[in-house]
Amino acid sequence: MGEPPRVRGVLFDLDDTLVDLKSAQLVTFEETAARQAELTGGRLPERDRVAAAALHFAADANGHYQRYMDGKLDFLGQRLARARDALELLGLATDPDPQLWGRVYEQRVRSRWALFEDVGPLLCLLDDSRIPWGVVTNNTAEYQRGKLAAVGLYQVQVLVGTDTAGAPKPDAAPFLAGCAGLGLDPADVLYVGDNPLKDGLGARDAGLVSLLILRPSAVPGDLGGGDGGTSTSQVPAGVWAGDSLESVARFVTGAKPLL
Known part of the structure; x- marks a missing residue:
């Protein structure tokens, strides 16, 4: 695709792009499933089946x-x-207990939310370079604002949720709302996410520069309809790809390599 264009602003997906949600989900699921088995007099099978x-x-x-x-x-x-x-x-063969999988699960998973290690250095670079940035997410703004606060990202300049945009990604509306919040044209904004359809194609088709992050630790993406990890073979045409948020720096400074 040649040299990536320089951009004037950056928008991020939140879950599994900035925040390592799936690691928190995996541990909390196993813990909660074990408690569910205790409540119903059952027992969990071998470790491999629980992990699957x-x-x-x-x-x-x-x-x-x-x-x-x-x-x-x-x-x-x-x-x-x-x-x-x-x-x-x-x-x-039992219905999940609503309190266990609601309030208890939520408390435990929230305690495990954490930023990926490459988030802090990149956001410092953007701030030092006076590049405005924000978050466009497929969850409500209020819920995700709480998540951002939990991981210490209080300085988010723009936050667009499905409720504030009126539609979820890959609809163009949330991407365009994020660009409007930054005060920039879509062609001048880089969107960074982890899902080929909702992030990659959605941002590309809305007129933004689109970058997929293919984290080696991502959950495999071949499990059906979910937001699993992405391989290089799944990167759509016209979408850039990198293996960490360090790739974003190339669009700002031209200094870092892409896949």
């Missing part, structure tokens, strides 16, 4: 989060549906 069920839950293999985005489930409902599918894989 946790991946199924984190990747949302049956697309229940999308049903939440479409207004067919509420937030707790999509989590219970994901938990039910994963518990069935474990041979636990």
Whole structure:
């Protein structure tokens, strides 16, 4: 694709781009599933099956989060549906306990939210270079603002959620709302995400410069309808790719390599 264009602003996806959500989900799922088994008099199978069920839950293999985005489930409902599918894989034929998978799970997963190690240095570079940046996410702005605060990102200049944009990614509306918040034309803004369709194609088709981050530790993306990790073979035409947020620096300074 030649040399990447220089940009004047950057917008980020949040989950599994800035915040390592899936690592938190995997540990919390296994912990919560073990408690569910205790409550129902069951027992978890061998470790490999538990790990596979946790991946199924984190990747949302049956697309229940999308049903939440479409207004067919509420937030707790999509989590219970994901938990039910994963518990069935474990041979636990029981409905997930709403309190356990609601309040208890939420407290535990929140305690494990953390930034990827490459986030701090990049945001410092953007701030030092006076490059405005923000977040465009497929969750409500209020929920994600709490997540940003939990990981110490209080300085977010622009935050666009599905509720504030009126539509989820890959619709153009949230991307364009983010650009408007930065006060920049879409062609001058880099969008950085991890999902080929919702982030990569969505940003590209909205007229932004689009970059996918292919983190080696990402959850595999071949589990169905979920937001799993991305391989180089899944990068759409016209979308850039890098293996860490260091790749973003090339669009700002021309100094760092891409894949």
